[in-house]
Amino acid sequence: MVNYSEGSNSPIIINYKETYFKDIFELVSSKEMEEVLASYISIIKKRNGKIAKYILKNKTNYQAANDFIACLKKLLIFNVEEIVDEYLEDRNLFLKTFEDIYTFFRSRLKFGIIELNNSVLTSKRFMDIDNHFNNLVLSFYRTIGEKVQGHANQVYRQLNPGSNACVLLNHLEWQSGDTYRKLAAIPFINTIMLRSPLLIHPASNKREGTFDEMFENPIKEFNESPENWFCYPAKIGESLAFIYFHKDFITSGVSLANLFEMATEDEIRYKKPDLICLFGMTTVNEGCKFYYDQENDIYVGQVAYDKKAEYFGYIKKTCLTLHNVSMLSKGNLPIHGAMVSITLTDGSIKNIAFLGDSGAGKSETIEALRMISEDRIRDMDIVFDDMGSFYVENGEVYAKGTEIGAFVRLDDLESGAAYRDMDRSIFFNPETTNARVVIPVSTYKDIIKGVKVDMFLYANNYDEEIGVYYFKDAQEARPVFVEGKRKALGTTDEKGISTTYFANPFGPEQKQGETNPLIDNIFETLFATNTKVGQIYTQLGVSNTGEGIKSSARQLLEELYK
Missing domain, CATH: 3.90.228.20 (Phosphoenolpyruvate Carboxykinase; domain 3)
Known part of the structure; x- marks a missing residue:
C-alpha cells in the first residue's frame, strides 16, 4: 500500500456552512467527492502501477473519477450481483483500489470550520456537526466494502476518517483603530475540537534564521483576503496576543491550542491586544521580524509565506519573541x-x-x-x-x-514518555530526526x-x-x-x-x-x-x-x- 504523506499537500478545509451532507448519497454525488478522486488519480497515475492502469483505463483524470463514482452510486442502490460495470469485473482489485482511495483521503489533514455569525450554535452542536461528517465517511466506506466483499466485517476499527479537527469561528469587535482596520474582518477562533493524537508532517523539520527587528509596521504591507485568514487569540503569559495566520498554515494555528491558553470572548471584545502576529504573509518576501508600534503600544510580528514555516517552531518562537520584547519594556x-x-x-x-x-x-x-x-x-x-x-x-x-504546553524533541524524552499522554498529543514528523510533540x-x-x-x-x-x-x-x-x-x-x-x-x-x-x-x-x-x-x-x-x-x-x- 502506498504511504501518502500529509506534508505533500496543503490541508483540506471543510466549511460546513457550504459543505454539509445529510447522507451518503449526497456525499458520493458531491463535487468534493469528484475532487478527491481526481486528486487521488493525479498522484497514482505517476506511479503507473496496477491500480493506476485499473482506474484510469486510458481516460482523463476527471473522466475516470466520474466513472468510478458512477460505480459507487450503483453499489449504494443495487446488490453487487445485479451490477454490470467495468470496475467490478475484478472485485479484489476494486476493493484494493477503494481501500487505497480511503487511505489517501485519511492521510490528508482535514479541518472543519463553522462560523457562529451571532447564531445560538453551541460548542456541543458544532461537535455534533463534525461527528456527523466523520460518521458519514465511515459509514460510506463500510457500506461499499461490505457489499463488494459479500459479507460484514469481523473487525471494525473506529477511526476518525473525516476531520482531524474542527474549529468554531466568531467575528468580534476589538480596538483595531484605523491602523489595524484591515484585520477587523478576519474571524477569531472561538472553540477547537482536536481529534488526537494528531500526526502532522510539515515540509520542514527545523527552524532557520533569526528574528530581526524592523522599523516599519508590517501592517502596511498586509493586503491579504480576509477569507484566507483566521486568528487564534492567545494568552501568552499575561500578554493578550492576536495570532493571525494564513489558512495554508492552519495546522500550526490549530496546534497552538496545545501550547497557549485561548482567550475568551470577553477578553477579546473591545480590547486592545499587546501583541499581533501576522503569520504567512504573501505580500512580503522573507523573514521573521518584529516591530514596536509605539503609538498603539503593540508589538507586531511578521512571517513571510514559505513552506518551511510549516515547522511549528516558527509560529511558536515568533509569538514568544513578541512577548519577550514586551516583557523587557516592562522591566521583566x-x-x-x-x-x-x-x-x-x-x-x-x-x-x-x-x-x-x-x-x-x-x-x-x-x-x-x-x-x-x-x-x-x-x-x-x-x-x-x-x-x-x-x-x-x-x-x-x-x-x-x-x-x-510543551514542544519537545521525541529523541530526548525517556522511552515511552511521549506516548504516555498520546491521546492529547500533536506529533510533528514522528518518524524523522528532530521529531517533536506538543502537549499540554x-x-x-x-x-x-x-x-x-x-x-x-x-x-x-x-x-x-x-x-x-x-x-x-x-x-x-x-x-x-x-x-x-x-x-x-x-x-x-x-x-x-x-x-x-x-x-x-x-x-x-x-x-x-x-x-x-x-x-x-x-x-x-x-x-x-x-x-x-x-x-x-x-x-x-x-x-x-x-x-x-x-x-x-x-x-x-x-x-x-x-
Whole structure:
C-alpha cells in the first residue's frame, strides 16, 4: 500500500456552512467527492502501477473519477450481483483500489470550520456537526466494502476518517483603530475540537534564521483576503496576543491550542491586544521580524509565506519573541528555559528554573527527574517549559510562565514518555530526526501565579561532567549564563558549538542594551538572598544514551533534600 504523506499537500478545509451532507448519497454525488478522486488519480497515475492502469483505463483524470463514482452510486442502490460495470469485473482489485482511495483521503489533514455569525450554535452542536461528517465517511466506506466483499466485517476499527479537527469561528469587535482596520474582518477562533493524537508532517523539520527587528509596521504591507485568514487569540503569559495566520498554515494555528491558553470572548471584545502576529504573509518576501508600534503600544510580528514555516517552531518562537520584547519594556527578564515546582515527600516545595538554548536539556532534565523520582517526589507542576520571565518582588526573584504546553524533541524524552499522554498529543514528523510533540503540561492559572525561584541552573549539554556545579558569586555565574553556550542538536540550522546571548535569541539578543541591567539586577538579588545558582550537566551534546542526564538528575534530587 502506498504511504501518502500529509506534508505533500496543503490541508483540506471543510466549511460546513457550504459543505454539509445529510447522507451518503449526497456525499458520493458531491463535487468534493469528484475532487478527491481526481486528486487521488493525479498522484497514482505517476506511479503507473496496477491500480493506476485499473482506474484510469486510458481516460482523463476527471473522466475516470466520474466513472468510478458512477460505480459507487450503483453499489449504494443495487446488490453487487445485479451490477454490470467495468470496475467490478475484478472485485479484489476494486476493493484494493477503494481501500487505497480511503487511505489517501485519511492521510490528508482535514479541518472543519463553522462560523457562529451571532447564531445560538453551541460548542456541543458544532461537535455534533463534525461527528456527523466523520460518521458519514465511515459509514460510506463500510457500506461499499461490505457489499463488494459479500459479507460484514469481523473487525471494525473506529477511526476518525473525516476531520482531524474542527474549529468554531466568531467575528468580534476589538480596538483595531484605523491602523489595524484591515484585520477587523478576519474571524477569531472561538472553540477547537482536536481529534488526537494528531500526526502532522510539515515540509520542514527545523527552524532557520533569526528574528530581526524592523522599523516599519508590517501592517502596511498586509493586503491579504480576509477569507484566507483566521486568528487564534492567545494568552501568552499575561500578554493578550492576536495570532493571525494564513489558512495554508492552519495546522500550526490549530496546534497552538496545545501550547497557549485561548482567550475568551470577553477578553477579546473591545480590547486592545499587546501583541499581533501576522503569520504567512504573501505580500512580503522573507523573514521573521518584529516591530514596536509605539503609538498603539503593540508589538507586531511578521512571517513571510514559505513552506518551511510549516515547522511549528516558527509560529511558536515568533509569538514568544513578541512577548519577550514586551516583557523587557516592562522591566521583566525573559528566560529561555524551563521551570518546575517540586513538592517533596516531606511536604517542602522547591522551585527550580533551568536556562539554555534549544537542545540544551531543559525539559529533558525535568522529565528525567519525573522518571527517577520513585517515592521521593510527591508532585511536579510545570511553571514553564520553554519561556518564562523573572522579576524582583519584595527583594526576591520570582518567575512566571508563558505556555500551558510543551514542544519537545521525541529523541530526548525517556522511552515511552511521549506516548504516555498520546491521546492529547500533536506529533510533528514522528518518524524523522528532530521529531517533536506538543502537549499540554500545565494550567494557565498555575503558570501566571508567580513563584519564588529557589534554584537557577544553566543547562550545560557540551561538557562531559556529571551532576551539578554551584557558582560562588554573580561574577562567576553571569558570564556562563550570558555566553549561552551549547552544542547544537539539529533543532535549528546551527551546527556544533554555538553561543547565543543569554541563551535567548528571542528578544534579549536583539535588545541587549535593555537586557544587561536586568540580568545584573537578577543575579545580584539571587546571590543576596542565598539562592543556589549553578549549572547542570545534561550531556545531550556528547552522548545519546540518556544516562548522563539521569545521573545528573539523581544528584539534583539529592541536593533538594539537603
